[in-house]
Amino acid sequence: MSWETPSFVEINMN
């Protein structure tokens, strides 16, 4: 697979 810098977006589940 191709690589991209791992990242996340924080979400407010409520």
Added chain:
Amino acid sequence: MIDTKARVRLAARVRLRFDRHSGKHVLLYPERGLELNPSGERIAALLTELRSVAELVELVAAGVSDTPRAVVERDVLAFLRALDARGLLEVESP
């Protein structure tokens, strides 16, 4: 500080789930969540059981063909440290 000798896994209160609305995987924990990109999802999937960071890097790097292993290791460590800063990992240091 997490290094390659540490053993890590998701903390007990954290769940990896697929969100059908966004089509992305999400790490859920009380009141909040983290929507992951594909590389983050790959790492998170390997965090469901306790393993060393070195092993985790090897497993991730084995599936990557277009990036030097050293870059993958650097990115994985940075990602794990970001999760640890939010209290989302169990970390066993040697």
